Amino acid sequence: MSLxxxxxxxxxxxxLHDRLDAARADERGLTTTEWALxxxxxxxxxxxxxxxxxxxxxxxxxxxxxSP
Numbered sequence: 525m526s527l528x529x530x531x532x533x534x535x536x537x538x539x540l541h542d543r544l545d546a547a548r549a550d551e552r553g554l555t556t557t558e559w560a561l562x563x564x565x566x567x568x569x570x571x572x573x574x575x576x577x578x579x580x581x582x583x584x585x586x587x588x589x590x591s592p
Contacts, residue, residue: 554562
């Protein structure tokens, strides 16, 4: 019985080690640095768009005639 249990243990730990090694070697997907750069780029674009809209809205508001 203990030999069967020992073989099972070796099989399970070997399979787990193989899967861990495969997961560590897998380079698919984006890294944290890439996500940070994408987020910073999106934030910069949002700030630029907000600044342009604010300037256009301010200009439009200043062009409204106030005297009858």
